[in-house]
Each structure stands twice: as structure tokens, then as C-alpha cells.
Ligand code: NA
């Protein structure tokens with residue numbers, strides 16, 4: 001069978017299997033096994049556990065559970081609330097100050113957590129009830145946190161950047177730096193939208209509520225210090241010659257656990273177990289998808305599908321921006337249904353050669369890809385952040401959360417357009433810190 | 439819709455002894471998995487300390503950490519299955535009526551059990567091969583590879599048990615197909 | 621047509637890919653109903669995951685450093701042993717020696733055979749200073765390619781940091797590492813010249829030689845028709861000659877890249893080489909003999925090649 005036709009068939013079968021309710025990782029294994037048996041014979045099947053083990057045999061993967069522990073340990077303390085309260089006391093006069101504070105807190109928290117759900121949960125637990133109490137519409141309250149939470153995978157550290165780095169063999173340190181400015185840009189766009197929306201609503205209560213004395217404003221600052229200590233500590237370890245990026249994650253995890261225990265008095269074994277349990281749950285889920293996607297990509301490569309698609313795209317004579325547009329549409333659609341890690345692992349081996357041939361920068365593309373994945377996090381049917389918000393505020397309907405998130409999806413699309421117009425937004429910082437790219 | 443990360447979903451066992459036994463086993467595996475992740479954190483920090491502060495050699499730590507994370511993943515599989523933590527997309531089940539959904543669940547369960555049984559079988563074979571031939575890793579540390587490879591048969595065996603328990607729970611009416619309420 | 625699958629970890633412009641390509645082209649030209657499909661750049665298996673499927677017949681051919689399989693056949697550690705090979709011509713003589721026959725017998729135990737022999741050389745790079753003799757590495761955080769080199773460098777008082785070769789660049793940049801030892805081609809492809817002040821390439825004498833043959837599953841080979849076998853062997857012979865010529869050029873080319881980047885180029889003298897070898901004898905050779913039952917015999921066979 002022609003590898004391209006076979007590739008189409010694999011795609012179709014994969015979608016059918018994944019929509020059937022079977023877990024993503026097992027679905028990928030089932031599809032891989034099926035095609036390997038039919039087109040490669042039983043011998044290939046023998047290799048599956050070996051390949052699965054081999055995909056996990058990578059030191060960089062360590063940083064996934066570590067960056068998740070960082071987020072979830074701090075998320076289980078009142079640190080998130082402190083952070084958001086501090087910002088709020090300083091931003092009372094700004095229209096939509098409370099939303100802005102929450103978004104800012106999400107961005108800061110994202111600088112410590114590698115995943116999005118933890119960011120969402122940490123800030124949302126306190127932020128959503130507070131915003132609703134002050135009269136913000138449910139949609140704005142929930143949507144802003146859902147969207148702010150997605151910054152967890154754009155602002156470093158980021159689990160999806162690690163996965164991209166492993167899949168495409170690009171420097172993880174460089175990828176992390178590339179996410180900083182686009183992350184700030186996105187926060188800026190989110191904030192600008194929130195201010196505009198609040199101002200337009202004409203609800204004066206939202207402008208005047210809560211006023212704080214200067215004493216109150218300064219009094220809360222020390223409570224933000226542990227946060228800064230963690231961020232500075234991790235940055236110093238990573239770029240100051242103490243540890244490689246993968247190793248730094250462990251320093252961060254230890255630092256967060258210690259700070260959670262010492263400063264936030266998280267020493268009840270039961271509470272500690274909850275932190276560990278949640279981290280283990282999320283990490284194992286992601287790592288199993290990585291392993292299964294490894295087997296899946298072995299199948300694609302073994303049946304010569306990956307290679308044929310790359311060759312085929314190479315022969316297409318299309319404008320590179322049309323190509324980039326098509327890639328984005330593909331990624332957004334894939335992101336609707338699949339968790340970011342699965343999309344990256346399945347798409348990267350096929351997309352990267354295309355991207356490189358068309359003359360795009362792989363580091364820049366990682367940022368575009370990540371923003372696409374952020375859209376997926378707040379879009380149905382599989383939008384992890386939507387469910388986190390749903391868990392925090394069960395009485396806000398998924399529909400309301402979704403509609404509230406829509407303007408933020410618009411901001412993300414705008415950010416992608418800006419990145420296409422000004423690629424330097426992503427590539428300038430890594431080049432400045434680590435020298436010009438390859 | 440699924441993909442919850444922070445909800446308290448859990449495999450339901452009722453008072454069934456088999457289901458409770460499997461749940462206990464999966465939970466124990468979860469503790470082991472979490473313990474191995476903590477050990478990986480500790481060893482990595484120890485490595486950085488030895489290298490950066492003592493300027494000493496660090497020859498075994500990287501490898502130990504890799505094997506710990508792999509083992510944590512594989513041994514953690516049954517526990518995460520019990521916690522309903524493996525993300526899935528249940529578009530088709532949601533669109534189906536109760537009866538069709540039940541048969542859909544039987545089908546996906548059978549497929550999952552089948553694939554994991556296959557992984558268990560070949561995983562065991564691979565482990566046995568490494569044991570039989572006395573394979574070691576090609577480093578100074580030279581770990582006997584059957585030790586890390588052991589996590590393949592053990593992890594998949596426990597996951598298989600949990601998957602069978604999940605099927606049994608639905609067949610006996612303790613749990614709903616795909617955990618969906620009617 | 622019979623289709624054989626060849627897996628390797630190198631990019632399309634790497635010498636080892638070209639060796640595989642020559643064999644594939646030669647076989648195609650011979651028109652014996654045999655096709656070799658090359659899966660390069662780790663697209664099928666990870667580098668260290670290739671020998672196992674090869675020996676079990678799940679993969680037909682591969683080009684890899686044989687020492688990757690040192691955990692399965694400890695004797696293979698001799699193919700990345702400091703000071704065992706002096707230069708490329710010496711390496712070519714080793715390929716034709718009883719020593720290589722003994723290694724091929726070990727491979728046969730795993731149902732593996734050699735189609736193309738070949739050695740590639742490598743050198744040292746130092747972040748702040750030149751590394752030519754054992755005293756130069758004392759107290760330096762060093763990343764070495766290969767277990768035997770790690771043992772020797774540890775014997776010289778270096779601290780061994782184990783990490784993937786892809787991490788060398790960052791680790792050098794941030795100062796986690798201060799010295800590294802790997803192949804000439806890796807030094808260039810990972811752009812280490814941007815991070816070091818001095819490079820000691822393989823020259824008239826070199827310490828670091830790695831045996832990186834094109835291997836095939838023996839049973840699969842024996843299952844081919846006589847015509848097909850003959851075509852494979854003929855193409856392999858052609859490839860081997862090419863491999864040797866290009867391997868020699870590689871070291872000078874890497875030195876030029878480093879020099880062009882403004883990196884100081886140091887040279888290892890005969891006396892330096894002897895000092896390293898004396899150290900290796902006490903450390904890596906001794907460890908090897910201790911670990912491998914017929915290790916002494918194999919080592920003597922290798923050392924007796926003039
Ligand atoms: Na982050």
C-alpha cells in the first residue's frame with residue numbers, strides 16, 4: 001500500500017479509536033499494535049515493550065514530574081492567594097483591577113509550575129470566588145483564570161517545551177527562554193482585553209471596590225518573597241552553572257517542597273500525600289502518553305509514513321505562510337481533542353522537517369505550537385483547564401466558562417499572528433542569552 | 439466528558455472483595471511510584487551537590503534517576519487507572535444510549551485488556567531475555583538490566599488487574615460504563 | 621524484492637550514513653532483487669537500542685559504535701579503549717587481525733556479523749585550558765565518551781560527569797563542565813567550538829578511537845541467495861575503502877572548524893600518549909581484564925597488532 005494512503009488510514013483509525021473513550025495512551029498502543037501486526041508481522045510486536053521502555057529512557061524526562069511537583073506543592077498552600085492578594089492591593093485603581101491581579105498572579109505562578117492545571121487551580125481557588133463576590137460576571141471570572149492558567153506551559157518552566165525539546169532535539173534551555181517574551185505578551189493582551197471589557201461594561205462598582213492604605217500595600221509584600229526566592233533560585237541554578245536544565249527541575253521541586261513545609265506549614269503527612277498523589281497522577285499520565293506515543297511514532301516510521309509525508313510536503317510548491325497557516329489549523333483542531341503532550345509527540349516528527357524545509361526556526365515554532373496547545377486547553381471536548389475550573393466552581397456551567405474563555409482565545413490567535421510578523425519576539429531572548437542559534 | 443485532573447473520581451468497588459483487593463494493590467503501587475519520584479528528586483540534588491560543592495565524580499546518579507522515573511511511571515499505571523487519571527476522549531460514548539454505551543465499554547475494555555496483556559507478555563519475555571543473557575548497562579555502574587526491566591512485567595501485570603477489575607465493576611453494576619452518569 | 625532495514629543515528633551528511641548509502645546503492649545496482657531501506661537520524665531506534673533487535677533478527681542492519689553493546693558482550697569494550705589504536709592505518713591493520721576475528725566470534729554468538737569495518741577518532745576539548753597529558757584534567761569536571769575513558773580520566777584525577785552528548789554544549793556554557801572527550805564529528809555537530817578555548821584533535825597519535833562497523837544479522841544474511849550475498853559483500857568492500865579514507869579526513873576537518881572559530885589547537889606528543897597509555901594500563905585495562913573472563917587474551921591480541 002502507498003505509505004501516504006496508509007498514513008491517511010492510520011489517521012482515520014487513530015481518531016476513531018481515541019474517540020471511543022479508551023484512554024489516550026492505550027489507544028495509541030492499540031492502533032500501533034494493529035498496524036504493526038498487519039503490515040510488519042508479529043516480530044514487530046515483540047519490540048513494543050522494548051521501544052516503550054526506550055522512550056522513557058531519557059534523563060530529560062525527569063523534569064516533568066519535578067516541574068509538576070513544584071506547581072502542585074505551592075498550589076496546595078495559600079501562596080497563590082497571597083500572590084493574588086498582593087497584586088490586588090496594588091492595582092485597585094485600575095479598571096478590572098481584580099481580573100488583572102488574577103492574570104498577573106497566573107503569570108507569576110506559571111514561572112514556577114510546568115503544567116497548566118496547577119496554575120489554574122492555585123490562583124482560581126481564591127480568585128474565582130473573590131471575583132464573583134465583587135460582581136464580576138461568572139464568564140469573566142472563570143474565563144480569565146482558565147486562560148491565565150494556560151500560561152503554565154508557555155512561561156518557563158514548561159512540560160510541553162521539554163517534550164518538544166526531546167522530540168525534536170532542540171535545546172530545552174533555549175526553548176524555555178523563547179517562551180518568556182511571548183508569555184509576557186500574552187499576559188499583556190489578556191490584561192488589555194480584561195480592562196477594555198470591564199470599562200465597556202460600565203459597571204462602576206468594579207472600578208472602585210476595595211481600597212487599601214499604603215501600609216496595607218507594603219505589609220503584604222513579604223508574603224510574596226518565597227515566590228521570588230523560588231523563581232530566582234531556579235533561574236540561578238539553570239543559567240548560573242550549577243545544573244543542567246533537567247537537573248534544575250529537581251532543585252526547584254525540593255525548594256518548593258521545603259518552602260511549602262517550612263513557610264506554609266504543610267507538614268501534615270496527609271496533606272503532603274495529596275501533593276505527591278496529584279503530582280504522581282499527572283506525571284504518570286503524561287509519561288505514559290509519551291511512552292505510548294513513542295511506540296506510535298515507531299509504527300509510523302517503520303511503515304515509512306513519516307518519511308513519505310515529509311517527502312510529499314517537500315514536493316508541494318506552496319507559499320510558506322500558507323503552509324504555516326495550514327499547520328496552525330491542523331494544530332488547533334488536534335488540540336481540541338488531544339492533550340498537548342500527545343499532539344506534540346505525534347505531530348512533531350512529521351511537522352518538524354516540513355517547518356525546517358520551509359525555512360522556519362524550530363525554536364520559534366515551538367512557541368507557536370505551544371500557544372496552539374494553550375487554545376486546546378480551554379476548548380472542548382478535551383480542555384483540561386475547563387475541568388479544573390469546573391472542579392473549583394461547580395456551579396458555573398461549562399458553557400459559561402467556555403464563552404468567557406473565547407475572547408482570550410482571540411488574544412492567543414492575535415499573539416500567533418504577532419509572532420509570525422515579528423519572529424524576534426520568540427528568538428531574541430534565547431539568542432541574546434545563549435548565543436545565536438544553529 | 440473526561441480528562442479531569444483534580445476531581446475526586448475513583449474506581450468504585452462497593453463491598454466486593456476482589457475489587458477491593460485490586461484497589462488496595464493499585465494504591466500500594468501508587469505509593470511505590472510516588473516514593474520513587476521522591477527518591478529521584480533526592481538523588482538528583484545529591485548529584486548536583488557532589489559535583490558543584492565537592493567537585494566529585496557523579497557516575498551512577500543519572501542512570502539511577504532515569505530508571506527510577508521509568509519504574510515510577512510503569513508501577514504507577516494501575517494507581518492512575520484507579521484514580522481515573524489516564525486522559526480519554528469519550529465523544530462516542532457520550533453520543534450513545536445506555537445500552538450501546540455499555541457494549542462500547544465492553545469493546546474498549548476488551549481492547550485495553552488485550553493490548554496490556556500483550557505488553558505484559560512481551561515485556562516479561564524481554565525481561566527474561568535480559569536476565570538470561572546477563573545484560574548490563576554499558577556504563578561504569580554497569581547495572582544488571584533485569585532490575586530496571588522488571589518494572590515492565592510488574593507494572594503491566596498490575597495495570598492488567600486494575601483493568602479487569604474495572605470491567606468486573608461495570609459487569610456487576612458497581613460502576614457505570616466510562617464512569618458516566620446516565 | 622527482499623527488503624532489508626538498516627537503522628542508524630546519524631544525519632544524512634554524516635560519513636556513517638554515506639557508508640550505509642554506498643552499500644545500499646551498490647546492492648541496488650547489482651540488480652539482485654534486494655533493497656536496503658535506510659532509517660537514519662534515529663527515526664526507527666534510539667542509538668543504544670539498536671544492537672538488541674539486531675541480534676534478535678528484528679532489525680536487519682545497523683551502523684553503530686560497537687561499544688554501545690558492551691553491556692551485552694563486555695569484550696566489545698575493547699573497541700573503545702584508550703591508546704589501543706594509534707592512528708587510522710593502525711586501525712585498518714587491526715580490522716584484519718586475529719583480534720578482530722575473536723571479536724567477530726563474539727558477535728556471532730549474538731547472531732551478528734560485520735559487513736564494513738571502520739574506526740573513527742576523536743579528541744579532547746577544554747573550556748579554559750588545553751588537555752594533552754593526564755595532569756591537565758586533574759580536578760576538572762569532565763564528560764567522557766565511553767566507560768574505559770571515564771575510568772582512565774578518573775585515574776588522572778578528573779571528576780566524571782555523566783550526561784548525554786547533546787547536553788555538553790549547555791553544560792560547557794554554564795560552567796557545569798570544563799572538559800569533554802568525544803568523537804571529532806560530535807565536537808563539530810554539537811558546535812562545541814563555541815564554548816571551549818582549546819581543542820586537541822586526533823593527529824599523528826590519538827588516544828580516542830571508536831570502532832563503528834556496519835553490522836548485519838547473521839541469519840538474515842545466510843537466508844539471502846548467493847547472488848544477493850555476493851552483491852552485499854562487494855558493495856561492503858567498496859564502502860570500507862571509502863570509510864577509511866573519509867575517517868582520516870574527518871580529524872583534520874574538525875581541527876579546521878575549531879581553528880576557524882578562533883580556538884587554540886593543541887597537539888598530543890608521543891610522550892603524552894605514552895603517559896596516558898601507562899595510566900590506562902593501571903585503570904581501564906586492569907578493570908577490563910578483571911571484568912572479562914578471557915579479557916587478558918583479547919587485550920594481548922589487540923596489543924600485538926603492529
Ligand atoms: Na510554566
Ligand code: NA
Nearest residue numbers: 336376379382
Ligand atoms: Na481542547
